[in-house]
Amino acid sequence: MSGKVGFWAFVVGLVLSLIGGLLVPQNAAIVVILVILGLVIGFLNISAKETQLFLVATIALIVVGGVFSSLTVLSIGKLLDQILGYVATLMAPAAIVAAIKALWAVGKPGEAE
Numbered sequence: 001m002s003g004k005v006g007f008w009a010f011v012v013g014l015v016l017s018l019i020g021g022l023l024v025p026q027n028a029a030i031v032v033i034l035v036i037l038g039l040v041i042g043f044l045n046i047s048a049k050e051t052q053l054f055l056v057a058t059i060a061l062i063v064v065g066g067v068f069s070s071l072t073v074l075s076i077g078k079l080l081d082q083i084l085g086y087v088a089t090l091m092a093p094a095a096i097v098a099a100i101k102a103l104w105a106v107g108k109p110g111e112a113e
Helices: 002-023 028-044 048-063 073-107
Strands: none
Touching: 002 028, 002 073, 028 073, 048 073
């Protein structure tokens, strides 16, 4: 059940990022909703074996922010950057949760080898 909630939080977050990026950039209410959805995704949707790939993908997503700004035809670059910014806002809280869970797993006392 929690996997479905996490999945739907991801889908809703992506749709909201797309719509928000196209229609209402830099909206505080959308940012708050995306942060909450990102936390849900981080707690419910990222398993231990997915953590490394998820964190690398999130880092790549955040690093490429603003890369489309040079596409000035029909303001396509601006729209893509706005959408990407919202997607990064969605994924950053999930990445923080996944990173803390990974650090916890590494740092907790375990079995001696």
